[in-house]
Amino acid sequence: MKLSFQHLNLPLRHTFTLGNGSSRTHTPITLVQLHYQDHIGYGEAAMPPYLAENHETATVFFQKINTSLFQYPFDFEQIHAYLDHLSSGNTAAKAAVDIALHDLWGKITQQPLWQLLGSKQADLKPTACTIGISEPNELTKKIKEAEAFSFLKIKLGSVNDNALVAAIRKTTDKLLYADVNQGWKDREYALDMSYYLKEQGILLLEQPFEKNNLADLAWLKAKSPIPIIADESCQRLSDIEKMVDCVDGINIKLMKSTGIYEALQLFNKAKKLGLKTLIGCMTETSCATYAALSIAPLADYVDIDGPWMLAEQPFSTPVLKNGICQYSDKPGLGLSLID
């Protein structure tokens, strides 16, 4: 088995602004290819700049990997133990290897990955589409563009959250997810907002406070009328136990969980602990998105919109039908390269 990789800086459809005011026009991605016999497995590390990884850290990590040690190419437990032994971080780069191995598994067995993992199209829920923080007239345009989606996700935590929600509600009555990305400081404000958001048809509230502020998360969860979901606070399996009393659910993302293998363990563990689950994504190509979709029926909420955030990408974007992503019948992830 051989590993090669390629760095891309893909243009975004819209300049993307978070609640903290940071914005960007491109997003760095590294595509991985695992070559095994005559097959190629594709994987992806999506590395938005507010997280710890980038093209350079990915290069350093991939160059450390000795794929000749993968005696059993689908011994995921052993391969993940090896990757974690190489570095404690690099979760997106690890996810890229994991996704490429899963694509290979499907290609070698000539089966779609979702089928190998026991997923069914009928169990896939509609996905939300993120609307970045925008000026009012731009907002209307973005909501229009997202008309194929049944749910929208809004980014809160900027100067006037109420005005943003009100502006959105002038244009659409779709159900919404709200994501604060750690932006709120005041728990009383958060509680007032949770009631307001409930009134406004917002289904859930993600990561209102700084990721280590579990005390305020727990306080809000006990009082909020809508579910509180941890994103930045819950990265990997080792984080999940301490979430039980702090939040109602967790956002599982392949780029945090080092890929599908540990994401499945997160779903199992969350179920045992009585936590709801959301499957999320980064700004990413169809490669990581099809990987997430392959296990998305396990989630209570689906928030997979990466490819729609990009102006260009190497692969075809999944088809949407009634707001639901459609599985590909092709082997593995089901990717089609765009020429």
Add this chain to the structure above:
Amino acid sequence: MKLSFQHLNLPLRHTFTLGNGSSRTHTPITLVQLHYQDHIGYGEAAMPPYLAENHETATVFFQKINTSLFQYPFDFEQIHAYLDHLSSGNTAAKAAVDIALHDLWGKITQQPLWQLLGSKQADLKPTACTIGISEPNELTKKIKEAEAFSFLKIKLGSVNDNALVAAIRKTTDKLLYADVNQGWKDREYALDMSYYLKEQGILLLEQPFEKNNLADLAWLKAKSPIPIIADESCQRLSDIEKMVDCVDGINIKLMKSTGIYEALQLFNKAKKLGLKTLIGCMTETSCATYAALSIAPLADYVDIDGPWMLAEQPFSTPVLKNGICQYSDKPGLGLSLID
């Protein structure tokens, strides 16, 4: 993935007698089939009656296995952890599952297993053929039958070991392995014998004393002119550390190690610890034998003769060329069913 199994009681070519006087005309074997997609993987549990397993214990074990838990069918580490969780023993039954998974891996990838595991025909050493304890005229006949083999293995520990060696030496000057199967009680006798065996062209001495008698093994190893090899004393990975000062090497058998996966770890560990390795077998069909051959180039000594001990078996026997078993080019184990 589905598991089915079938019990066989296969006739031996010759009544087989050990040093302790026990003998048998048939040997119990359980064949396992793992069904995955359109492929069938074959595995085998060979369970000679002097060990702890039999058809009944195999049935109980296989009925406990929930193969729907094998989400990743080639995540050997996880599957083995599951099998060990079901039972602490049943090493042959576990080996049957392990071998069937390896056969499947090759069939799905359309590659011979030995190739997937990085083995080469050119690295395979000649194998020994076991001559059971016999009357002198019968002995001559058996040695004649084994003429395709470059090495013979003799079973010592009966009343007159010297007479047996002398009788063999009247008929053949082939190099010999000697196996005492825990039969000797007296270490001074063992030491005298080791010098005699050295003179008589015996290459190694297996398991002279009772398996827990590590003190006498260590004493003999320090003085013997030929390597002392542990068989019954060293079953699984957890046994190997304590072998370092007791013996010069270990006999690795799939039916002890729960299959290929842990056998590979035994080879690695033995190498690190400076122990020699012999790859051995039970009286078994070509199924378990091809499995052992797939990793046999890792061993210093090869003692793979199971199928030649049987009067009948469901599969074709491997071809011998200059005393060396020949790999099959067929996918997986490379088995051919005999109609």
